[in-house]
Amino acid sequence: METLFGDLEEIKDGDSAFFADVILPVPIPKMFTYKIPRNLKEEIGIGFRVIVQFGKKKILTGIIAKVHQKPPTSYEAKPILDVLEAHASVNPIQIRFWAWMAEYYCCHIGEVMNAALPSGLKLSSESKIQLNPTFDADTSPYPLDDREELLLQALRQKEEMSYEDCEVVLGIKSIHGIIKSLVIKEAILVFEEVKEKYNPKVETRIRLNSEISRDKKALEAVFNEVSSKPKQEEILLKYLQEVPVYRNPELNQKGLEKKVLIDAGMSVSSLKTLIKNGVLEEYKIIVSRFEDEQSLEEGVVLSEGQQQAQQEIKAAFEEKNTVLLHGITGSGKTEVYITLIQEALAGGSQVLLLLPEIALTTHIVGRLRQVFGGKMGVYHSKYSDNERVEVWNGVLSGKFSFVVGVRSSIFLPFDSLGLVIVDEEHEISFKQFDPAPRFHARDAAIMLSWLHQAKTLLGTATPSFETFYNARMKKYGYVTLEKRYGDAQLPEYHLADMLVDKKKNLLKLDFTRLMREKIQDALNNQEQVLIFQNRRGYAPYISCEDCGWIPECEHCDVSLTYHQFGAEMRCHYCGFKEKVPHSCPACGSSKLSAVGLGTERIEESLGLLFPEARIARMDLDTTRSKYGYQRILEDFGSGNVDILVGTQMITKGLDFEKVTVVGIMDADRILYFPDFRAGERAFQQLTQVAGRAGRREKRGVVIIQTRRPEQQIFQQIMAGDYKNFYIQEMGERQRFFYPPFVKLLKITTRHKDFKTAEKAAKHLHNLMGDIQVKKILLGPEKGLIGKIKNQFIFESIAKLDRTGNAQSQFKHELLLILEELQAHKEFRGIRFIVDVDPY
Template sequence: MAVQNSFSKELYGEILYAEVIVPLHVPKNYTWSIPPDLNDRVTIGIRVEVSLRNKKYAGIVQSIFSEKPAEFTPAPILNILDNEPLLYPQQLKLWQWMAQYYMCAEGDIMQAAVPANFKLSSESILIWNDFFDDTDLSHLDEEEYLLAEALSIKKELRINEIQKILDSSHVYPIIKKLIEKNICFIWEELKQKYSVKKDTFITLHPNLENEKALEALLNNWGKAPKQLELLLAYLHLKRTEQEVTQSNLLKKATASAAQLKGLLEKNILVAEKRAVDRLPRLDSISSVNIELSEAQNIALQSIENSFQTNPNCLLHGVTSSGKTEIYIKLIEQYLQQDKQVLYMLPEIALTAQIINRLRKHFGASITIYHSKFSPNERVEIWNKVKSGEAKIVLGARSAILLPFQDLGLIIVDEEHDTSYKQTEPTPRYNARDTALYYATLFKAHVLLGSATPSLETFHNCEQKKYGYVYLGERYGNVQMPNIQILDLKSLPKEREERIIISPLLKEKVEQVLQQGKQVILFQNRRGYSPYIQCGTCGWIPECKNCNVSLTHHKHKNKLSCHYCGTEYPLIYTCPACGGHHFIQKNFGTEQIEEVVCEKFPEAHVGRMDLDSIRGKHDHEAIIQLFEKKKLDILIGTQMVVKGLDFENVQLVGVLDADSILNFADFRVNERAFQLLEQVSGRAGRRNEAGNVIIQVTNTHHPVLQFLVKHDYLSMYKYEINNRKMFNYPPFVRLIQVFVKHKDKMVAEEAANLLIEGLKYFKNNITGPAEPVINRIRNQYIWEILIKLPKDAKIIHNFKLSLLQQVAYIQNFKKYRGVIFMPDVDPN
C-alpha cells in the first residue's frame, strides 16, 4: 500500500483513501475515501467528519494512500473540520506504539488524549417534511400527533426538545413511526463544542484621547456625579492596569451597569467584546537565580555527561537532596535551545508547590495540565503546546499525550510512583515508560528522578541501559530523619478498637507543637473507618454491586463503596440479628482528624485526601495554609507525603504501617519501602534532623530493617534476588488478563476457553483464578497472569494469539457480553 504524507494539487481528481481514527473502541482503524475536491486539503493529523453506523464523528486522519481496499467500497469523508492538523506525526506514531504495546485501540488513546471539545459526535435533529401534503393528522395516536404538530410549527426539533414535549426519554419509537409515515426525516449535525471566551473591555472614546478634549469635558461636567465618579475610576484604573474590563471597573468603582450605560450612550466610554484566554497570563522571566551546592553541581555535570552517550538517565537523590533545583537548571538549558520541556509529576497535589517554585524562575513559560481543568481550558492548553507557545509543561500522567512541537527534555519526577500507571479506563498505559518511547521520536532526553527508584529502573541502570547519577547528600547537609519503630503489641489495650495515637506519639506531637514546629500524620486509608461490624453477630455491610465492605464516612453520614462509588445510608439496625451495636473497625483519615482535634484542642488541624480535595484549587489551598504555618498538624493519605517540601515539619507519624506491609503482591516490599521512605523524607528538611515514628505490630518485617538505616541498596539486593528466584519483573514481562461478566459461570467458562486457545503458551500462564475482590459493578471477575520472556518476537506472537482467541470466543452468542481486559505491565 503506497502511503503518502502530502499531496500536490496535481492529484486533484484522483480517488485517494484515508485511514481515520475515530474515538471508539474498534479492532482497527476504518478507511474512508477522500472526495476529489478535498484531495489537496486532507492531510495527516487533520480532523475530518465521517459517518459510521448512521452517526457522525470527528476523526483524525492517520494515513493517506491511493490503493483501493479490495474487500469493500469505502464511504466518502463528509467534511474537513480544521484548517490545519490537530496532531503532529510524532503523536500519531506514539498512538500506534501505545495501541500495539498496551493492546488497545487507537480510538481508546484518542479518547484519553484529545480534549472532549475536539471529539465531536453527531446530534440528531428531526426535520419536518415540506412535501408531506396530508394536513389531516387525526390518524396519529396522541404522542405522534403531539410531536407532528410541534414539528409542523417549528419545522425542526432536537432530541432533547422532543423529550421535553413528550415528557419522556424514550422517544425513538415515536420518531421511527413518524419517519415511516413520511412526516419527517432525521438529519445529523456535528456540533463544535469549544467556544472562545469573550470579555467586555472598556476604552475611552477616540474623540477624548486628546488631553485637552478630556480636560474640557471634566471642567464642564454638569449633573450625574455618579457617572463622573465612574469616569474618574476608569482613568485611575487605566493608569495602573494595561486593559480595563467592564466587570473589573464596576467592581472597583462600586458602580452599577446603568451608570456605565450612561457614559457609553454619551460617547464618553466605548465597550468592546474581545476573545480572552481562560488561563491566567504571567509575566515572562528570563533568568534563573539558583545557587547549587557542590554536590548538586557535580550531579548536574554528571547528568549532562551521561546525556552525551545515553538519552535516558536516572537521578537517584535522597529525600531533600535538591533534585528540583537541578531540574530547574536543566530546564533553563533547553529553553535557551528553544526546546519544549515536559515536567511530569505523579499527583495533582504535587503540582501546586512545584508550580510556585518554577514560576519564580520561568514565569509565563510554565503551562499546567491535569484532570481538574475544564474541557475549554484543555483545548486552550492543547493549542498552546501545539503552537510551541507553551515552553514548559508541568503535568500529571495525561500530559505525555499533548501535541508537542519540538520536545527536548522530559523530566519524570518520582518515577517509581504507581500513579503513572493508568488502570481504568483503557488505555492502561504507564506514562513513565511511554515517555521513554515518546522522547525517541524527538531525539529528546529523559531524566528519571527518585529517592527510591523502582526496581525495574535501577536494574536498567545496572544493565547500562540508562545513565545513573547518585545524589546522597541532603541540601544544606541536613541529616536524614531518625526513624523509630513503635511496637503496638507492647501497648495495653483498653478498648476493642486499634490504637490511633500511641502515648509516645502523643508526647512527641506535644513537644513539636510547643517548639512552634509542624506535624504530618499519615494513614493510607480515607474515610472514618474502613468498615463497620455488628457487635452482636459480626455481620459486615457490603456493597450491593461489589463484593467489598463499605467504608464509613462520618461527615457525610454515609456508607460508601470505594470501588463503584455507590453511597448507602448509615445502618443502625443489623439485618442479620436485629442488634443495634456496631463497632468501627480500623480507622481512616477522617477518624484520625476527629481524634487529633480531641487530643490537641489548641492545634490547627487540616486533612488532605480524595474526600477533602474536590475542586481544582483545593489541594493548592491546603498546601499554602500548611506552608504559611496556619496549620499545625496535617493528616493525609499518599498525596500528602510524596514530593512535598515543608521546611517547618519536625515530626512525621505513620499510624498504621501494617496496612502497607501486608499485601499479597510481589511488589509489596518495594512499594512499602518506597512509601515509608518518602513519608520519612517530609521531616527535618532544613536546619535539623527530623523524627519519624512508625506504629506497627509486625516489627520484624525486613522492610523496616532497611528503612531504619535508609538503606535502599540493601532493599534492592534483597528484592532483586527474590524476583529472579520466582521469575518476576524485571526478569520477565507480565500481562494480566481480566475476564468479566455479570454471570459468574459465564465469566469462568470464558476464562478457561481463553487458556485452552493459548496452549502453546501454557507454561507461561497462571490461572484463571478469582481475585480477592471478585465482583465490581455487578461484574464477576476472573484473572489470568502471563509471564513471558523478554523477547520481542515471543511477546508479539503472544499478543496476536491472545487477540485472535478473544475474537474467536466472542463469536459465540453466549460470550458476546464477556469483557476481556488485557493489562500489560500491571502494577
C-alpha cells in the same frame, strides 16, 4: 450528494479518487478509509481533525493518519463530511507514538486517540428535529393528537428545535414517545447537529472613543457635558484612573475589562448611555484562561553536590538516552531539574516534566512559575475541557515550550522535545489502570523521547526495581545525590510497638504513647505534624459485636467503608452507598462498631487527643474540587493548620519548613499485602513520607507504628539501606520469575454470570497455552476481588521471556485469539481485558 455539510463529490485526479485512513475514537482493530471530497482536497492533511459518519447514525471526530489512492476492498468508502480546522491538531510523531502504544499495550489506536485528545477537541452532537418538507397534515393518513399538533405548530415558527426546546413547549419532561410517534407518522425529521465542544474565553472590554482619547480638549468637553450627571462622570474618572490615557494615549487601545467597572459598583445604565452616545466603545476579545505571568527569578543557585550531579547527568547523556537521578529525600532534585530545563529551552527544545499527582503538581508549579513564567504550561485532569484545549493549542503554537503535567501530558502535541523529566518515577500513579490504553507514563515517556531523539531523566529517592536494574545493567546512566540540600539532616526514626502499648494500657485512640508525646512536643514548639494512613474514610468497615455481621456492597465482593461524614457506608470500587443501619440486619443487635482506621477517624481521634490543635485532612474525599489540593496545602504552608492527616497524597514532594514530626499509623497494612511488590512499595512509601520531616535546620522525627517491629525492612528503611534491600528482594524475584526478569501480562475475564465467566477464562487459558513462546501461565483464578459492578472476575497471568520476540509474538497471537473468542456466540457478552505490566 448535497447535505448539511455541502457538496461531497469525490476528488478526481484523472481516473483516481483520493482516500484518507482515519483514526476513530472507537475500540476497533483497524483504521477506516474514507473518500476525500473535491472541495476538501486542499484543506486535508495528516493530523487534521475531520468529521465522518461511522455506522448508520454516529458522527465522530477522526484524525487523518494517511492520504493515498487505494480504495478499501471490503466496503464502500463513505465521504469525509467536513474538516474542523485550518491547521493540524496532531503531528506525525504523535501518530507514530499512538501506534506504538496500541501495539505495546494490546489495545486499539482509536482507544489511544480517545485518551490522548482532550474532550474539548472531540465533537458533541445534539439531537434536533425539523418539519418533514413532504408532510401534509390534510392528506396524511395518520391523525395527530393535541400535543403533536402543538409541537408541529411550534416547528412552523422555528426551522429546528432541540429536545429541550420541545420539553419547554409541551411542558413535560420526557418527549421521546411523542418524537417517535411523529417520526413514524413522517411528520418530522430527526438529525444530529454537530458542534465543537471547545469554547474560547471571551472578555468584554471598554475603551474611550479613539478620537476622544487622542484629543485632550475633546475629553475635557466630554467631562463638561457629564458634569451634571455624577454617575457617568464617576465611570469616566474610574476609567482614567485605571487607563491613564493623559500620560500615554496608546494605553486606550487595550482598554479595560468591563467587569472592573461593574465590580467597582458603577451604574450599568449610565455605562450603556456612555456607549450609546459614542463616548465609550464596547468590544469583545478572545483571551487565555491562564495568566501570562512573568518570571520573578533568573534561575537557582546550586550547591556543590547539585552542581556535580548536574555535570554527571550531562556527561551520562552523551552516552545514554536515559539517566536515573537517585537523590535522597530533600536533596534538592528540583533545583537540578530547573537548570537542565533552562539549558534545554535555551537550545530551542521543548521540555516535559511529568509528576505523579495533582497534589504535587500544584505545590511545585508555584516554584517553577517563578523561574519560567508564562512560557510554562500546566496540564492535569482537574482542568476543565476548555483549559486543557488551551494548553494543547499553546503547545501547538509555541506559547508553551515547557509543560508540567501528570501522565496524560505525554499526549500533548510536542514537535521538538529535547528533554523529558519523570519525577518520582517509582510512583504507581503513573500507571493507567482503566480504561485502555493501560499504559505506564514512565515507560511511555521513554519511548516518546526516543521518537523525538530526546533525553529522559528519571528522578527519585526510591527507584522502582525495574529502573534500578536497568541502571545497574548499564542500560541507563546513573547519578546520585546523597546529601540533603543546605546540609539538613535526615530524620530520626522511632519504631512504636502497638502491641506492647496495648498490653500496658498505653494505647489511646490507636495512638501509642511515643506518637502522642512527639506530636505534643511539636505543637508546644509551634511546629507542624504530618500523619500518614493509606486508607480514607472513617473505618474500613462496620461489624456487629454479637454476630459478626459485616455490610457488603450489593455489586462487588468487598465490605463497605464507613464514612462518618454523611453517616453512610460506601463502596470504593463502584460508588454504591447506603445509610448506616441503627441495628444489625442479621440479628437485630444495636451493638454496631467501626473496625479499623481511616483518615476520617484519625482526624477525629486527633481532635480529642489535642483539642487545641488545628487539624486538616487530605484525601480523595476532601480534594475532589478543582482547587481542593491547593487550598489545603496553602492553609498548611501558611501555618493555619498544625496537623495534616492524609493518604499517599502527602508522601510526595511536599516541602514545608515547619514540619518536624511525621507519624505513620499502620505500617503493617502496607507491608502485608498480597502483591509481589508489597515490600518494594512499603519501602518507597515509608521512605517518601519520612522524607517530609525536618527539611531545614532542625532534625525531623519519624514514628512508625507497627505490631511487628522486628521486621528487617524497618531497619533497612531507618538506615536508608536501599541497595541491600534491593539485592535481597531481587533474589526472590529471580527465583520465582517476577519482573524485571520476566515480562508480565494479566488477562482478565468479566461477565455477569459466574459460570460463563469461568468457562470463558478456562477456554482462553487453554488457547494461550498453545502459543509457541517461552512462557509461564498462571490461573485462571477468581480475582482478588471476585466481583465488581455485578461482573464476576477471573484472571490469568502470563510470564514472558524478555529476550527475543516472545513478547511481540505472544501479544499478536493473543489478540487473534480474543478476536476469535468474541466472535463466538457463547462468549459474545464476555469482556476480556489485557493489561501489560499490570502491577
